[in-house]
Amino acid sequence: MDSILVRGGGKLSGQIPIAGAKNACLALMPATLLSDEPLTLTNAPRLSDIRTMTELLSSLGAEVTSLQEGKVLAMASHGPINTRAEYDIVRKMRASNLVLGPLLAREGHAEVSLPGGCAIGARPMDIHTDGLAKMGAQIDLRDGYLHAKADGGKLKGAVIDFPFASVGATENIMMAATLAKGTTVINNAAREPEIVDLADCLRAMGAQIDGDGTSTVTIQGVDRLHGATHRVVTDRIELGTYMLAPAICGGEVELLGGRIDLLAAFCEKLDAAGISVSETENGLSVTRREDQIRAVDVTTEPFPGFPTDLQAQMMALLCTANGTSVLEEKIFENRFMHAPELIRMGADIEVHGGTATVKGVSKLKGAPVMATDLRASVSLILAGMAAEGETTVSRVYHLDRGYEHVVTKLRGVGADIERIKS
Structure with missing residues (x-):
């Protein structure tokens, strides 16, 4: 199993x-x-999760061709569609559940295995299935599969009130509603940039969608959708992760393609911690204003709040801050599994339920550590870049799910980092 070796020091x-x-x-x-x-x-990312989704779509009868070294995905679903999403593929990734809505909308029935993914807490499917049920789907869970069938073979528009703003459920219902008969209204919809990006793509395909980016999304069903070409939005989580690199190590780094509007709440916390973020012609420039980071409190929230997917990386920054920081995780339980690994590096962290208290220390020390999930893995790399000595991060297969060429990108700005093949 591969690992990543990081030697700390240097701006x-x-x-x-x-x-x-x-x-x-x-x-x-x-x-x-x-x-x-x-x-x-x-502008597609080149990641193992993208390959998993490619495998899943191919198993359903779609044709997916990777072009320009993986940056372009050419897809077509003009042949017979298989409506069973098998466990062996779906178990690898939580996002596999996003085929449920499209399959129901197009074929009127589907069998989709319950999904897998990072072990960062329960992310139940009931909000997805309850919404589809209101659109006329009959859904049963048998043998680990969701067996879904649209009443009369076609979904119908409905008013759907989510109990909380779920990104995945908003995406699933939006796609299902594009071909449903009538109008669907999603109340308490997720507002993330990824939702807007999906709506933009669906509109390019002929869908009628309004209100994306707000808490109420309205979809008027159409008879059919056509082809389109769409550019994937910038990855705000990769952006935020790499913004923290110069914040932790010092120096100045320009993030090409970065936009403040994707991470406004995150940028506010960086400013409070003593980090300057400025727009450039090509993206964002990040630099640390002071020798030591100032302690700040962070509470994760749905967009436009502080992203849960940047909580672990922010904790790495605050480990050497001047003062005590409190991080409150309100999105996922079990998302402080990186804390014990940071403690191995000399961090002073206490976790009680969904709250972590971080008392800044003068310096972290390199140590062998183990990644527990995708975002935790990169937080340990960031911590290693600021630590004295060598840090070896194992189980980095998590990393490959969400960051392309992380070693190359960090080495390109001066980090002493390498991947060790097993």
Whole structure:
């Protein structure tokens, strides 16, 4: 099993190109099932999760061709569609559940295994299935599969009130509603940029969608969707992660393709901690204003709040801050599993339920540590870049799910980092 070796010390300088958003692309790819015409995605990230979704779509009868070294995905679903999403593929990734809505909308029935993914807490499917049930789907859970069938073979528009703003459920219902009969209204919809990106793509395919980016999304069903070409939005989580690199190590780094509007709440916390973020012609420039980071409190919230997917990386920054920081995790339980690994590096962290108290220390020390999930893995790399000595991060297969060429990108701005093949 591969590991990543990081030697701490030294300021960073240079540019890091930011890829297309993993979470956006994983929602955009199943949209090909909604039309028998080609859908082409540009600015696609080159990640193992994208390959998993490619495998899943191919198993359902879609054609997916990777072009331009993986940056372009040419897809088509013009042949017979298989409506059973098998466990052996779905178990690898939570986003696999996003084929449920498109399959129901196009074929009127589907069998989709319950999904897998990072072990960061329960993310139940009931909000997805309850919404689809209001649209006329009959759904039973048998043998680990969701067996879904649209009443009369076609979904119908409905008013759906989510108990909380779920990104995945909003995406699933949006796609299902594009081909449903009548109007669907999603109340308490997720507002993330990835939702807007999906709506933009669906509109390019002929869908009628209004209100994306707000808490109420309205979809008027149409008879069919056509082909389109769509550019995947910038990955705001990769952006935020690499913004923290010069914040932790010092120096100045330009993030190519970065936009403040994607991470406004995150940028506010960086400013409070003593980090300057400024717009450039090509993206964002990040530099640390003072020798030591100032302690700040962080509470994760749905967009436009502080992203849960940047909580672990922010904790790495605050480990050496001047003072005590409190991080409150309100999105997922079990998302402080990186804390014990940071403690191995000398961090002073106490976790009680959904709250972590971080008392800044003068210096972290390199140590062997183990990644527990995708975002935790990169937080340990960031911590290692600021630590004295060598840090070895094991189980980095998590990393490959969400960050393309992380070693190359960090080495390009001066980090002493290498991947050790097993």
